[in-house]
Amino acid sequence: MDVKEYIINLGFTFDIETYGCQMNAHDSEKIAGILTSIGYRPSAEKYEADLVIFNTCCVRENAENKIFGNVGKMKQIKQKNKNLIVGVCGCMMQQNGVAEHLYQMFPFVDLIFGTTNMQKLPEMLYEILIEKKRSLHICQEGVAAEEVVMLRTPPPIASVNIMQGCDNFCTYCIVPYVRGREHSRSIDAVVREVEQLMGEGYKEVMLLGQNVNSYGKGLENSDFPKLLDAVAKTGIERIRFMTSHPKDASMLMLEQIAKHKNICKQLHLPVQAGSTRILQEMNRKYTREQYLKLVEQIRSLIPEIFLSTDVLVGFPGETEQDFEQTISLMQTVKFDAAFTFVYSPRKGTKAALMQNQIPEEVKQQRIIQVVELQAEHTYQSNLKNVGKVEKVLIEGKSTKNSQTICGRTDGGKMVNLPGSINLLGKMVTVEITEAKKTTLIGRIVN
Ligand code: SF4
Incomplete structure (x- = not known):
């Protein structure tokens, strides 16, 4: 039997619960597109859907705990609706042994797949619906779906994936292990997608990738400044991008931002820490001085730039002096906004094995200081806009x-x-x- 015909005949609906970053949200748009192409319709009510998929994130420990809790709750719902299919996918499933553990612990979960397996969804659903089997597909190699029809959030803003994966191996980060090595789409493919979005009424695109400004590895005559130039020339009203790595923020990239009116004067440049020693332990590949110099260059070339950052406190071995350096860097730069995080060990990363983990209460004291300082800077930055x-x-x-x-x-x-x-x-x-x-x-x- 054709699985699409079966799904349409029974009028099946789906719901996706997404955790984590914008990349994950964009993956959910792809999953929704694939499901729609085989006859599923979005469900108006989450718990009335015939298929519920949890698109997971493993970057933060608290997100992980919440996901397990929420997947667990589906057991009761499934007891009331025996035909319900429960699926789990995303980064968490790519972690060593997690998918297998979930498969054994949660027998009511029918469908488990990794970040590079979503193209196989029609086959997996065939296994479940027609062959009445559970389906588990995790692949450590390969690239996530790129050229798929998506079910996007309506205009005016769309996400466009330009690259995926990461080669940097910051010692605290799980991403390179669950999203694999960097892979860039061609400039032509990105430009085509942006032009199509303009035709559909989208006004702004967010170019997405784990490390957008190292875009182009493995491609001929392609790098991030060239991509920015090509996308700007499509004439779309606004272009944003994230996330950038300070070590890859070149003058050529800054010149493109300065040159094109439709590239927003906004840059998210995660610093993580203000101490060079900690930055080295994190394997960030820049020093405090290099970061500060970069900020000076950015502000002299693009004075109106809105600069945001990520700050991570409580990295293993972070002394009071190291932390003071983070505070003083924030005071020097006065970021317009910042995402602030408390370090939590991620299994499988180098930092998780470091001996000198920081006590929880010290981390909490530090994060409070960072949050309060940034709140003041954000407000000061907002005040500067009044009257403009x-x-x-x-x-x-x-x-x-x-x-x-x-x-x-x-x-x-x-x-x-x-x-x-x-x-x-x-x-x-x-x-x-x-x-x-x-x-x-x-x-x-x-
Ligand atoms: S650059 Fe570092 S923090 Fe960002 S995704 Fe890659 S490894 Fe993780």
Whole structure:
């Protein structure tokens, strides 16, 4: 029997619960696209779906614990609905032994697949629906699906994968082990996708990859500045990208950002720590001084740049002096925004084996300091916007007030403003009237 015919006849629906980063969210758009192509429809109600897939993340320990808890809850739901298919996929399934463990511990999970196996979903569902078997497909090699029809979030903003995997092996990070080595799509393929998105009404693209600015390895005559140039020339209204590695942030890349109006003046440049000794232990391949010099270069070439970062506290062996260096680097740079994290050992990484792990209470004291300092810097950065006139791309209704709509400035700051949802997807001119702790308030001007 044809599995598509079977799915359509029974009117099956699906739901995907996504954890982790934007790459994972984008993978879920691909999975949704594959499921739609074989007859599934998105479910209006999560627990009424005939297929529930958990797209997992293993970068942070707390996400992992939450995932196990939420998958476990499906046991009861499945007792009420015997035909329900429960699936688990994503980075966590690529970790040594996790998929097998889950397969044995959770017999109600029917479908398990890794990051490079989603193309096989129709075959896996055939095994489950027609052959009445459980399906487990984990492959350590290969590349995740790239040229698939996706079920994306509606316009105006779309994610476009430009590369996947990572060759850097930062000692705290699990990504290279679960996402494999770097693999870049061709410039032509990326440009084609952006042009198609423009035709579908998308106004902004986010170019995604674990290390976007090392894009192009293994391709001829291709690097990240060339890709930026080619995407900018499509004429799409806005281009953003993440994540960049400071060691790969070249002058050529900065020149492209400065040159093209449609490349947003926003750069996420994870520093992680302010102490060169800790950066070396992390295998980040830059020093404190090199990072600070890079920030100076960026700000002199692109003075309006919105600069954000990641800060990781409590890395093994981080002394009080090392931590003070992180604080002083933050005070020097005054980032416009930062994602702040407490180090937690990830099994399989080098740092997890380091002897000098930091006590939990010390990590907590440090993260509080970092969060408070960044909150102050974010607010100061927001205050600088008051009185300015900005282009804002309207993304939807504000979450807190149904009378207001929201969108981002070129630099990526969220602005809430009075207005009609009919403006969704429009670029409007907005005067910033007030700064809140994390967002801005504005009003439309002609
Ligand atoms: S650059 Fe480092 S932190 Fe980023 S994904 Fe690669 S290994 Fe992980």
